[in-house]
Amino acid sequence: MIISSLVVQLLAGCAKEKDGYYIAMQLIQELESNGLQKDSVIYGSLIAICASNNLCEKAEEYFNQMKDNCCTPNIFHYSSLLNAYSISGDYVKAEKLIKDMNSAGIEGTKVVLTTLLKVYARGGLFERSRELLAELETLGYAKDEMPYCLLMDNLAKAGHLAEAREVFKDMKAKNLKTDGYAYSIMISAFCRAGLFKEARDLAKEFDASNEKCDLVMLNTLLRAYCNSGDMDSVMKMLRKMDELTILPDWNTFQILTKYFCRENLFHLAYRTVEDMNSKGHQLDEELCTSLILKLAKAGSPSEAFSLYNMLKYRKRNVCKSLHEKMLNILVAAGFLKDAYVVMKDNMEMISTLSLGNFTTSFMKFGNINLINDVVKALHRSGRTLDTDIFRIAISRYIAKPEKIELLLHLLKWMEGHGFVVDSSSRNLLLKNSHIFGQKHLIAEILSRQHVMSRKLGNLHK
Structure with missing residues (x-):
């Protein structure tokens, strides 16, 4: 019994993990290899883990396996499997399960009936959902917002916004206890429908009567204010997050970045992404690419x-x-x-046109000390090097006599790789060779290039 209780505690921890089911399987396999037999409590934990990981068939498999092993299902097992059926709104299987449960002499509890309501709502059976909600009210099981939220949320997502609004009004008229979930559902529904004023007004209504709220609700309010362009309320929400010492999550940063971009506040958008990155959040490539282009267009290439x-x-x-x-x-x-x-690291992904524009610009205005490196990088990639590139490079070197070593290196490299200077560059070099103090050396290199050029010409005749 002690071992079983310990296993259940470990499995409960698995249910909270992202890959909880697979972690649980590793644990069970290890325990079974050491002689552990699954009991009804462990089966219950496994069914619940499957339900929370959207593994309906696996949940059914464990439920049936439990019955085959002579373990009688209790209300927890039925409720957990019912929750698995709610994922896809499989009301056929859900109703069959309820009949089996009733045949076993187990009556539906508040949790079971509320979960069945979720199955109906997700399955699109809204009339049955309303009937069950009325039954929950009669039984005194609808004293909080949850049953109403289940119906409201699925109505809104199915496009029945007016009906969802009526359920929300009905819930408010009953003065039911709420932690903001119902408001969050309706604000999000208004935003999806493009009803930004309604979303903002409802956000303000909630904000005015609730000093504290969690991050999910804060993000919902923030989205409503951002979508309606209410900068004052956006700033107020950010101050509120600071006051409540609530740290922003990925959604918070996304909402703010999109808002600042829409308002053409590109520097603020950049700072938001910078903060997001520093906190280790995954960056949205599409959004960041759009912001890069907008920053560049706005005259902020460094930030881009x-x-x-x-x-x-x-x-x-x-x-x-x-x-x-x-x-x-x-x-x-x-x-x-x-x-x-950028060019050197990604040359194979850059078009010939863009590469040509870069090369011409760099030869004319780039760091003179890197000209030879650019030429070599282009050659290594198999890109064509035309005479204009060498002509511009040689002109730059001639204008800087102190760069004689770089000029000689380029000329020797050209000779070693089958390139020759054109006639205009050759004349320019001979005319200015005295400036470098290397007149004879330059003349020798050019002479060898000329011989090589004649040989190449004869080969192509």
Whole structure:
């Protein structure tokens, strides 16, 4: 009995985990290998775990296995399996289960009847749901908001917003105890329907009469205020979160980022994503990509590049087109050193046109000390290097006599890889070779290139 109780406690912990079912299976297999036999209590825990993990068939399997092993189901087993049926709204199986339960002499409790209401509501049987809600009221089982919320939520999600609103009004008229769930359902329903004023008004109604609320409700209120463009109320909600020492979650950051983007407050949106990233939340690639483009258009390429790096390092496999978009933004902004890093790391994903624009810009205006590196990177990737690239590079070096070593390195590299300077660059080099103090060396390299050029010409005749 002590061992069984301990196992149940361990299984209860599994139910709270994201992969709770698989963790529970590992535990059961290990215990069974050591001779543990499942009893009705353990079966009950397994059925409940299956229900909470949306594994209806597995829940049925354990329920039937329990009966085959001569363990008599109790109200907890029936309630847990009924909850599994509520996931898909399988009212046929649910009604059969209720009949079996009644035949076993077990009467429906508040939990069982409320769960059956959830099955009907999710299954779209709204008339039956209303009848059962009336029965719950008669039995005194509808003194809180939960049964009304189940009906209201599924009506709204099925597109019956007016009927959901009537259920909400009926619940409010009865002065039933609420922790904000009903308000959250209706505010979310109004937002989905695009009724932002109604959502905001209902949010204000709840906010005015409730000093404290949890993060889920705060996010719901925040969404309503953001959708209606009520900046004052948005700021008030953020202050309230600070006062209640409630930490924002992924949803909070998403709501705020989308709102700031809609209001063209791109710097605030960037700061929000930056804060979100620092707290370890997963970044939304689509939203971040949209913000990157908007930041660039608004004249904030540095923030756009910073956001690109956040997204790239947080999510390794970003959309291939993002690299090219970022390269074009950096080239247009003149951030050519950063553009070189993007180009070098993602060259195979960048179009010939964008790569050509980058190369021309870098040869003309980029860091002169990196010109040779750019040329080599392009060649390694198999990209075409035309004479204009070398012509611009050589012109840059001639204008900076102190960069003679880089010029010589480029000329030797060209010779070693079958490239020759064009006639205009050749004349320019010979004309200015005295400036570098390397007249004979430059002349020798050019002479060898000329011989190689003639040989290549003869081969192609």
